[in-house]
Amino acid sequence: MSIVTLARFQFAMTTIFHFFFVPFSIGMALVVAIMETMYVVTKKEEYLRMTKFWGNIFLLSFAVGVVTGIIQEFQFGMNWSDYSRFVGDIFGAPLAVEALLAFFMESTFLGLWIFTWKMVSPKLHVVFIWLVTFASSISAFWILAANSFMQHPTGYTIKNGRAIMNNFGALLTNAQLWYEFSHVIAGAITMGGMILAGLSAFQLLKRKNSETSFYKKSIKIGLVITLFGSLAVLMAGDLQMKALVKEQPMKFAAAEGEYDDTTDPAALTLVAWANENQHKRVFGVEMPYVLSILAYDKLSGSIQGMNHINKQLVKRYGQRNYYPPVNTLFWSFRIMAGFGMLMLLVAILGLFFTRKKNQLLYRQKWMLWVLGLCTFAPFLANTAGWLVTELGRYPWTVYGLFTIKQSVSPNVSVTSLLISNIVYFLLFSGLAVTMIGLVIRELKKGPDYEEKRLQEEQRSSADPFDKGAFE
Incomplete structure (x- = not known):
């Protein structure tokens, strides 16, 4: 470690x-x-x-x-x-x-x-x-x-x-x-x-x-x-x-499990598993059009994949691994x-x-x-x-x-x-x-616990010779 x-x-x-x-x-x-x-x-x-x-x-x-x-x-x-x-x-x-x-x-x-x-x-x-x-x-x-x-x-x-x-x-x-x-x-x-x-x-x-x-x-x-x-x-x-589509595209792509650029329109992946060492998806079940709707509020539009975004980040910030835990x-x-x-x-x-x-x-x-x-x-x-x-x-x-x-x-x-x-x-x-x-x-x-406790305290502290004590 x-x-x-x-x-x-x-x-x-x-x-x-x-x-x-x-x-x-x-x-x-x-x-x-x-x-x-x-x-x-x-x-x-x-x-x-x-x-x-x-x-x-x-x-x-x-x-x-x-x-x-x-x-x-x-x-x-x-x-x-x-x-x-x-x-x-x-x-x-x-x-x-x-x-x-x-x-x-x-x-x-x-x-x-x-x-x-x-x-x-x-x-x-x-x-x-x-x-x-x-x-x-x-x-x-x-x-x-x-x-x-x-x-x-x-x-x-x-x-x-x-x-x-x-x-x-x-x-x-x-x-x-x-x-x-x-x-x-x-x-x-x-x-x-x-x-x-x-x-x-x-x-x-x-x-x-x-x-x-x-x-x-x-x-x-x-x-x-x-x-x-x-x-x-x-x-x-x-x-x-x-907002993540523009500001943190790698985070968005990872949350959707997309290593490669999607088609236009983009499908939403319901379940999937990725091979993180080889940077590719092992399997996935998709719903067509839904990711485009969620990302752009329309029935068209593609999403950049992590492999594409990683190349952009290497050019901009230098050589290192930019893939998050997908x-x-x-x-x-x-x-x-x-x-x-x-x-x-x-x-x-x-x-x-x-x-x-x-x-x-x-x-x-x-x-x-x-x-x-x-x-x-x-x-x-x-x-x-x-x-x-x-x-x-x-x-x-x-x-x-x-x-x-x-x-x-x-x-x-x-x-x-x-x-x-x-x-x-x-x-x-x-x-x-x-x-x-x-x-x-x-x-x-x-x-009712506090109320009962206060009532018990009042009874226990009452004057035994007080008139109310015999009522």
Whole structure:
């Protein structure tokens, strides 16, 4: 195992685990904000119970997301110091704004939301959670501003071997930023809705009491949010993939498994496998015309293959291997798209089968099981999408400017990387087990746990000689 391989594996491990919780916390913050808004508007106590109960799940995701984010920060100094030197001037501004403005705003208003339930009016209190939701989205915006520079560099000059920012506005108007941001936020909305509906379905499978209405309403809200989020993901993803045809044609061709230039019109490959050593496809099943429609919104147009694009890149940047891991990209893209369409279908059918006239979903255990298992779908879809985004620009860390081999710290060793990989893996495994355990514990407590606990505390602390104690 080489230093580059171990460093890449460690970065992939920390990034993927952190990205489990970024859309989780953004999506659940929106879910909780919607529920509390419904309480403020309708004055129905059930929406307040929902806000507090699902708010606990959101707080757990936020806490673990902060821990994993801090761990990820160490990556740049530990294993990617040359990369940090190269992009430090570019990354400094957006990451500083994210930490000093967005994250501080998010944590400040989250603290106010947690501790001021009985201190401020409901109208002011719901403002706090909406500000948390807004700040978490802005935090993602600044992180993605840095990532978008890696995908499509803009607003820079090269001085003494380093990228120096000369146009901050260009960084913010980078088209790739807006494609990524809309895609990530839409995915987060979908995730929040799907987790809400899925966990509620699991609760309905084992609860046959007064809490049934609570979880039925949660499912309905979750499915509505999932529907809107899934449609937004579909639109954002379509725009982002069309942009790749021009900006990163190698990534697009790899995601479609196309080594040779396609015919005109281009067919979409449904399933395929590639021989990556010989740079050719072993087999594939195609649908005619569909790729042209997806890429150009018309029934004509061909796609350049990876072999053709590789020759262009060799002429432009010099002799090296520009082929990304094709099979990983091809199947990651289909996993992302497949689970995305699955969540859209589940949302549509779920809302159809929870109508007042025909609530079939609540009576069929197998339907509840399907909905419950879909809790894991957004995690798989988001992870697969992130793999496409990051692996697709191989061999670059900053597309066209800086390679992976140039980015690795010069003073790390295989031994140190192997040890830190093992430590991080054990740490992440422990965090995952803890997170799952705490979520299960919150679900077992039920929505009335805090209220019952407060009532018991009041009874135990009551004055035995007080008149009310004998009533």
